[in-house]
Amino acid sequence: MIQPIYGCDAHDQTYLFSGEEADEWFDEQVAAIQADGGVGRTLRIGPLDAPEMRVDIDIVAGRAALWWLPDGTYAVKLPPGRPIVVVRHADSGLVTIPPGLARVSVPTARAAVVAYADTGRKPSGLTWTPSEPAGQTRTARALRQGDLLARAEVARRRAVAAIASIDAGLDAVDGSRGGGICSHLCTVSEHLGIVIQTLSRRGRVGTDLVRIAPLLVPPLLGNWAKRPTFPGSVAMVLAATAVSYGVDRYLSYRYDARLAAVPAVEPYTGQYPQGCIGWVKDQIRAGARHIAAALDLTSQLHTVLPVPTSDTPQSPPCGTRLRLIAHHVDVAHRHLSTAGVNVRQLSLYAESL
Structure with missing residues (x-):
C-alpha cells in the first residue's frame, strides 16, 4: 500500500494529493511569484514530515535540480547549464544551485513528481548520480x-x-x-x-x-x-x-x-x-x-x-x-x-x- 503523498512548498504548507492531482499542484507551485520577484523555489514531496523527493526549480531558467533524499542522489538528463536561484524556505535567503546539479528540464521534473505520486517509488528512466564525489573534490x-x-x-x-x-x-x-x-x-x-x-x-x-x-x-x-x-x-x-x-x-x-x-x-x-x-x-x-x-x-x-x-x-x-x-x-x-x-x-x- 502506498503511503499518503504530500507536497510541501517554501512556506511549509502541505498538500495531500494523488498522482492525478500532482501535476496540477506542481504547475501552480512553480508558476507562483516569490517575494523576491522571481519564480525559483524548492518543493518537497513524500510522506508527511519525511519527504523523499526535493525539486529546486526555476521555470524561467528552464532548469531543475531533482533530488532523491533517502540516498542523496540527484537526477541527470541534461549537460550543465547556468546556475539557478531558489527560495528554499520563505523565512530564509536565496540559495544558488550550481550548474552541475540543475541537470533536468522542467517537464522532466514534473513527470518525475507525477510518477512518484503514482507509485510511491523512486522514478525510473533517469540517471541518478551521488552528490558526494563532486562535493568531495571541491571541498578537498x-x-x-x-x-x-x-x-x-x-x-x-x-x-x-x-x-x-x-x-x-x-x-x-x-x-x-x-x-x-x-x-x-x-x-x-x-x-x-x-x-x-x-x-x-x-x-x-x-x-x-x-x-x-x-x-x-x-x-x-x-x-x-x-x-x-x-x-x-x-x-x-x-x-x-x-x-x-x-x-x-x-x-x-x-x-x-x-x-x-x-x-x-x-x-x-x-x-x-x-x-x-x-x-x-x-x-x-x-x-x-x-x-x-x-x-x-x-x-x-x-x-x-x-x-x-x-x-x-x-x-x-x-x-x-x-x-x-x-x-x-x-x-x-x-x-x-x-x-x-x-x-x-x-x-x-x-x-x-
Whole structure:
C-alpha cells in the first residue's frame, strides 16, 4: 500500500494529493511569484514530515535540480547549464544551485513528481548520480587552502559581534522589538562552532606537534651529551621555550592573516557618541552589517559543500564528515536569514525614533 503523498512548498504548507492531482499542484507551485520577484523555489514531496523527493526549480531558467533524499542522489538528463536561484524556505535567503546539479528540464521534473505520486517509488528512466564525489573534490581543495575554516571562523566572529551590537542597542529601546535576533545568532554561533571544530580537527595534531617539538629537544640533547651541566640544561630549556613561543606566535599570525584575507562585508563605523539616540541607531546598523557579512559567508560555504539532504535542522545526517559540516552550515544560514529579516524590522523602528 502506498503511503499518503504530500507536497510541501517554501512556506511549509502541505498538500495531500494523488498522482492525478500532482501535476496540477506542481504547475501552480512553480508558476507562483516569490517575494523576491522571481519564480525559483524548492518543493518537497513524500510522506508527511519525511519527504523523499526535493525539486529546486526555476521555470524561467528552464532548469531543475531533482533530488532523491533517502540516498542523496540527484537526477541527470541534461549537460550543465547556468546556475539557478531558489527560495528554499520563505523565512530564509536565496540559495544558488550550481550548474552541475540543475541537470533536468522542467517537464522532466514534473513527470518525475507525477510518477512518484503514482507509485510511491523512486522514478525510473533517469540517471541518478551521488552528490558526494563532486562535493568531495571541491571541498578537498577548499580544505587544503583553509578557505572553509577561515570563512566559518569569520562568519562566527561577525555573528558574535552582531549580538554585542544589537544587545547594546536593545538596552536603550524596547527590548521586545528584538524578535529573538540574539537567540538566532547564538544558535548560529553554536553551529558554526561545530563546523570550525570539525574542520580543524585533522590539522590540530600536526600543529600541536610543531608547537611542542622544541620542548622535546633538551631531553634528547641531554641524553646525547650524557652529562649535561646544570647551566647548560637551563639554557637549553629556555631556548626551547623561546623557540616554542616564537612558533606559536608565528602560527597565530598566519591564522590571523588568513582570516583578514577573507572577503567580507566591511563593519559599520558609528558616527554618534554613546548615550544619544544616534548611538542606538549606530548599534543596530552595526549589528545589521555583521549579520549581512555572516550571511554572505555562509552562502559562500554553500557553494563548495554538498547540498544537505536533510530538511530537518534538529536531525544531523549520518554519513560523511562533509555532510555533517554542510548540515550545520545550512542550519546557521537559516537562522542568519531569520535574524536578517528581524533586524531589518528593528532597523525601521530605530530609524523612526
